[in-house]
Amino acid sequence: xxxxxxxxxENIPGIATFDVYRKNGGYASVEKAxxxxxxxxxxxxxxxxxxxxxxxxxxxxxxxxxxxxxxSTKPRYLVCNADESEPGTFKDRYLMEKIPHLLIxxxxxxSYALGANTSYIYVRGEYMYVIxxxxxxxxxxxxxxxxGNNILGSGYSLDMYVQPGGGAYICGEETALLESLxxxxxxxxxxxxxxxxxxxxxxxxxxxxxxxxxAVVPIxxxxxxxxxxxxxGKSTGTKLISAGGHINNPGVYEIELGxxxxxxxxxxxYCGGIWKGRKLKAVVAGGSSVPILPAGLILKxxxxxxxxxxxxxxxxxxxxxxxxxxSGGFIVLDETACIVxxxxxxxxxxxxxxxxxxxxxxxxxxxxxxxxxxxxxGHGHMRDIDLLVDVAKKIEGNTICPLGDAxxxxxxxxxxxxxxxFEYHIKYPEKVKNPKHFEIEPFVSERVAALx
Amino acid sequence: xxxxxxxxxxALVNKIIKRYPEGKQKSALLPLLHLAQxxxxxxxxxxxxxxxxxxxxxxxxxxxxxxxxxxxxxxxxVGKCLIEVCRTGPCMLRGAxxxxxxxxxxxxxxxGETTADGLFTLKTTECLGSCGTAPMLQCGADYYxxxxxxxxxxxxxxxxxxxxxxxxxxxxxxxx
Numbered sequence: 001x002x003x004x005x006x007x008x009x010e011n012i013p014g015i016a017t018f019d020v021y022r023k024n025g026g027y028a029s030v031e032k033a034x035x036x037x038x039x040x041x042x043x044x045x046x047x048x049x050x051x052x053x054x055x056x057x058x059x060x061x062x063x064x065x066x067x068x069x070x071x072s073t074k075p076r077y078l079v080c081n082a083d084e085s086e087p088g089t090f091k092d093r094y095l096m097e098k099i100p101h102l103l104i105x106x107x108x109x110x111s112y113a114l115g116a117n118t119s120y121i122y123v124r125g126e127y128m129y130v131i132x133x134x135x136x137x138x139x140x141x142x143x144x145x146x147x148g149n150n151i152l153g154s155g156y157s158l159d160m161y162v163q164p165g166g167g168a169y170i171c172g173e174e175t176a177l178l179e180s181l182x183x184x185x186x187x188x189x190x191x192x193x194x195x196x197x198x199x200x201x202x203x204x205x206x207x208x209x210x211x212x213x214x215a216v217v218p219i220x221x222x223x224x225x226x227x228x229x230x231x232x233g234k235s236t237g238t239k240l241i242s243a244g245g246h247i248n249n250p251g252v253y254e255i256e257l258g259x260x261x262x263x264x265x266x267x268x269x270y271c272g273g274i275w276k277g278r279k280l281k282a283v284v285a286g287g288s289s290v291p292i293l294p295a296g297l298i299l300k301x302x303x304x305x306x307x308x309x310x311x312x313x314x315x316x317x318x319x320x321x322x323x324x325x326x327s328g329g330f331i332v333l334d335e336t337a338c339i340v341x342x343x344x345x346x347x348x349x350x351x352x353x354x355x356x357x358x359x360x361x362x363x364x365x366x367x368x369x370x371x372x373x374x375x376x377x378g379h380g381h382m383r384d385i386d387l388l389v390d391v392a393k394k395i396e397g398n399t400i401c402p403l404g405d406a407x408x409x410x411x412x413x414x415x416x417x418x419x420x421x422f423e424y425h426i427k428y429p430e431k432v433k434n435p436k437h438f439e440i441e442p443f444v445s446e447r448v449a450a451l452x
Numbered sequence: 453x454x455x456x457x458x459x460x461x462x463a464l465v466n467k468i469i470k471r472y473p474e475g476k477q478k479s480a481l482l483p484l485l486h487l488a489q490x491x492x493x494x495x496x497x498x499x500x501x502x503x504x505x506x507x508x509x510x511x512x513x514x515x516x517x518x519x520x521x522x523x524x525x526x527x528x529x530v531g532k533c534l535i536e537v538c539r540t541g542p543c544m545l546r547g548a549x550x551x552x553x554x555x556x557x558x559x560x561x562x563x564g565e566t567t568a569d570g571l572f573t574l575k576t577t578e579c580l581g582s583c584g585t586a587p588m589l590q591c592g593a594d595y596y597x598x599x600x601x602x603x604x605x606x607x608x609x610x611x612x613x614x615x616x617x618x619x620x621x622x623x624x625x626x627x628x
Contacts, residue, residue, distance in 0.1 A: 125482070125522070126580050349579065
């Protein structure tokens with residue numbers, strides 16, 4: 001069995017309550033940090049651990065913490081990004097629902113390290129029942145003296161609140177999240193200044209993903225160096241992977257980074273193979289935004305080496321033959337899936353979720369959605385394929401926030417690897433009338449078949 | 453009808469406003485809009501939004517622009533039960549479109565419409581973070597997951613006789 005740091009106690013009855021969580025070693029990191037370590041020492045351990053942001057970007061967490069403006073006289077804030085909305089990702093919801101105190105504990109330890117006396121957990125509004133779970137856990141932590149004034153008699157005080165979102169993917173972008181937390185529309189801010197200098201209420205702020213903050217608990221308990229021993233290269237520690245799509249066992253799995261992708265897909269311990277005895281066609285490995293890869297390239301790199309679940313291995317080959325670990329939203333497509341239809345749902349998603357601030361994204365996402373729709377329904381022209389590539393290219397890099405890139409990459413990669421499927425839709429409009437056309441007559445291009 | 457929160461809700465409103473630093477009460481806007489929608493028939497009328505603006509001492513436009521930005525706030529009246537079916541990639545792969553078609557057939561409405569008796573509004577939504585238990589739908593605060601047509605039938609039968617308006621603020625969970 002693989003080592004688990006976050007979900008170790010997930011199956012213990014009552015682990016969502018303070019008492020059971022505490023009996024199983026909970027809140028030890030708060031005691032250790034507050035009683036025996038300075039805030040800078042805690043930050044140092046997080047740096048040593050090599051922990052990288054688990055929300056998707058993979059930026060080193062310790063470095064992000066070290067950017068916090070410690071000279072400012074304004075109050076500092078820690079804000080937890082629990083606006084999980086990247087299609088394919090549901091790990092944060094699972095963690096908050098199962099072990100809410102792990103997040104609260106990580107928040108307290110992290111807030112202590114950052115010198116924040118107020119922290120907010122911004123949870124997407126649709127997870128309202130999770131918000132109730134967190135509020136109850138926070139209440140218990142206050143009652144036990146781990147929150148409020150003078151925590152454990154140390155003189156350090158912290159208040160923690162849960163903020164509901166209103167339903168907007170864009171609020172997962174950290175500056176849009178801060179705007180939303182200030183009661184405004186979720187329009188991302190121009191950077192610099194970064195939140196570490198001017199974040200919430202123009203004060204120094206750190207925004208971290210749920211899983212990143214939870215990982216601070218084992219890092220402080222066991223030391224950063226111990227954490228860094230797990231994993232592979234610069235991909236240290238464990239990662240929660242949300243597995244969904246055409247597999248036998250969808251769910252959230254904690255893996256040690258470096259696990260071979262093939263083992264993750266086919267092992268009974270994880271995805272359990274492709275459902276209905278079918279073959280693997282493609283995988284979107286890190287949430288909807290990352291490039292899609294055909295079976296041959298997700299199992300092995302272009303060099304023929306086994307592909308591993310790590311930041312480096314998944315991005316081996318750049319965007320030509322690689323992808324990204326992203327948020328760990330692992331979406332599996334079987335041989336009957338239609339790439340064009342699948343892509344259409346993503347294009348519609350990004351069009352729906354664009355905040356409308358930057359023209360390339362606002363207009364481009366809508367344009368891509370329309371063009372993919374007409375190709376899918378057999379009304380496309382061959383020139384539409386290059387038109388899509390052109391629009392995607394003109395969005396990428398030309399927007400304030402990465403939503404534009406996130407909308408462009410799935411389109412560009414689907415055409416890169418599955419161009420023949422788009423051509424098939426244009427050439428045989430009568431065959432694609434039924435949305436389940438590939439269940440009736442499977443189609444794999446020779447180019448993709450040659451990769452396996 | 454005068455638009456005013458109940459005393460109980462007003463107490464909660466005051467508690468929420470205290471979560472933020474002095475002068476930053478606008479931060480309470482999103483939570484307050486959720487409360488308002490739950491208390492005033494599941495949608496935000498201009499009168500309700502003006503009322504929220506007056507509580508927070510902000511201009512009405514500051515409320516309108518926010519309410520219209522986020523998808524969870526209904527700017528038009530909705531049926532007693534708002535059924536929201538996730539249709540993004542991972543749910544689509546596991547049959548969300550069949551579920552939507554089934555509900556449309558059963559209720560005799562298309563997505564975005566409300567049944568003539570005002571009981572159900574059907575909406576499709578983008579990813580609700582339930583990809584591992586797809587297909588799924590949300591009704592009020594409750595997620596219904598791993599759906600089949602049979603489960604949907606049972607759910608709709610049970611929801612039809614529930615008296616209260618579905619709201620994100622209160623669970624109305626039905627066993628299916």
